[in-house]
Amino acid sequence: MSDRKRSRDDEDGIEGAIAASVDYLWNLQAPNVSRPNHFILSSRHTDALCLIGRGRIRCSESGESLTLNGYSLTKEFVYFDSPSWSSWATISGLTPSSIIEIKSLSPDAEEPSFSVHNSREAGSRPTTISTAWQSAMEGILQDLTVQQLAHSKQAQLPAFFQPTLEGNENAASFRVAVTGAKGVGKSTFLRLLMNQALSYCAQVALLDLDLGQPELTPPGMVSLTLISEPLLQPPSTRIYRKFQYQSAYYFGAVTSEEDPHRYMECVEKALNDYVQLLSTTSNTKYNGIIPLFINCDGYVKGLGEKLLETLLQKLEPTFVVKVVGSLRSQQFEVGALDESACIILTVDSILQRVPAVSVDAPEMAVNGSPSAPAANDAPGALLEVNEPTIGNHHTTRPFQTPAPLSISAALYRSQRLISYFMHDEGLWDEIGLSHDGIDDPTCEIGREFAARRPYKVPLDCLQLEFANPDLRRDFTSIESLLDIINGSVVGLCRRDHVAQESTEQGDGSSAIPEPLPASLLPCFGLGIVRSIDRTKRVLYVLTPIPLHCLNRVNVLVIGSIFLPLECYFRGVETDCFPYYSTRWRSDAIGADPMQSRNSIARRSLIRNG
Secondary structure (H helix, E strand, O other): OOOOOOOOOOOOOHHHHHHHOOOOOEEEEOOOOOOOOEEEEEEOOOOOEEEEEEEEEEEOOOOOOOEEOOEEOOOOOEEEEEOOOOOOEEEEOOOOOOEEEEEEOOOOOOOOOEEEEEOOOOOOOOEEOOHHHHHHHHHHHHHHHHHHHHOOOOOOOOHHHOHHHOOOOOOOOOEEEEEEOOOOOHHHHHHHHHHHHOOOOOOEEEEEOOOOOOOOOOOOEEEEEEEOOOOOOOHHHHOOOOOEEEEEEEOOOOOHHHOHHHHHHHHHHHHHHHHHHHOOHHHOOOOOOOOEEEEOOOOOOOHHHHHHHHHHHHHOOOEEEEEEOOOHHHOOOOOOOOOOOOEEEEEEOOEEEEEOOOOOOOOEOOOOOEOOOOOOOOOEEEEEOOOOEEOOOOOOOOOOOOOOOOOOHHHHHHHHHHHHHHOOOOHHHHOEEEOOEEEOOOOHHHHHHHHOOOEEEEHHHOEEEEOOHHHHHHOOOHHHHHHHHOOOEEEEEOOOOOOOOOEEOOOOOEEOOOOOOHHHOEEEEEEEEEEEEOOOOEEEEEOOOOHHHHOOOOEEEEOOOOOOHHHOOOOOOOOOOOOOOOOOOOOOOOOOOOOOOOOOOOHHHHHHO
16 A cells, blocks of 8 residues: 655655655655654645554654644654544645655554555545634634734734734633534534644643543543643543643533533532633743633533523633534524623534545555546535544545444443543454444453452542432441442542631521532542452452552542443353442332433334334
């Protein structure tokens, strides 16, 4: 698929790579023997190129306007991870003189950790930013640039910027809230926007309010994170990256519908952390201005629409982006906002163009050159998908895009949880996703979980609390709590024990204030209670967080996040189920947690069909 012949004309191999690519549309070549894992990518055309696999990438020449998933490449290496089952990372803005250096994570030059594909290849999955999306992003970034200049001590503003700054002289922050229903591309728009913003900013902040499909954390958490590198990986593999988490709170559920009041408390707590972060100007060179990007959840109908309106009023965003779809369930309102202080941008959902397949379309040769004359372009249809394609709009010969998998939100949550606890970047190279669930026929996930060594935690050093405080009154003894916590996913939190002053009541009596609710405690991550030794009063906990953080944990918060079946099933010959508690029996009718069965067709629909 690519020419890897090493160059001998130049020490760095760049001149040789250019000469070798004269006869090809694009060429990938290893520079020299001393650096076998460094490849030079050159191109003779302006079509987008796609990457599959992992590696580090940079632009070899300054001044190039090359982008990777919206991020402007520089001479600094950035990490990318583009699995074949997702939309592929795409390089756009190529010119005939473009030179890109890609560092393979494999030391073997003959088997690099990535592959390069032309966006015109049959079966290619490039990603594009639509004209409407790019226009909205450019408007947001232009306003962000102006505010950065206004708050920079060294900057001297041109005269034509002054009208734009009227009314914004005292702006304390720049906030962008991205809203939308499920499946319209809300999270994708957010990632692309943050990647473009990182081309201008040293760092940005992400306030992740999506409990079910978070960007950087496992499900069930409200978090604030500082980001200084582009998001060039899908969420399931991005969770391995070490981001600068500012705060996190374990809500303990995958939707705010469970307790809207408690959800708003978590949001206010995280927002206050952002305001406090802005007061520390040493974290950024922009005099305390760190743009905040807000990932709202997809609960936008019924009660969710009212909750979104209240949420936006508290967040006070500079921009609100509404990503709407063609279905009635994907259309919503954001309520009455102050239009003088907030700009509302409405964009359509993701549309991927699937051109008609031409029988005369030539196949691509090994080095990217066509093996036959290009066929004429054919008109294409529009297909709504869950993931977009990136790259500039350009005329290419047709290719066939495989139909995207219809993967449920519950399956994506299971993938995120497994990725969080496994912490193995190569896990999903061997284990895939399908319509039926996670494709793990050899039960590798369950075997790996069973082989992990847990932490040994004394029970007397911990408090057991519920994320939903209304559930606590149903359990009167510690033994009943141990029954339900065995095999559960818990939040690892900390409660600072400080002396609380009593307050005097109207009748002269004194009252001690109630402790902070469990969902408002600082959370370091999630853990799995592997087993319980009741005799020694010891818990065995599996968690990926480091030991120095685990030493600060003194509260285990019980929520309604359940462990996927793949984590404890090791095949039909399994001698036991290590994450099941044999003491917990559902003797009463309705004692088990209710789960939705949306895949079952109604009888009336079956008869009519």
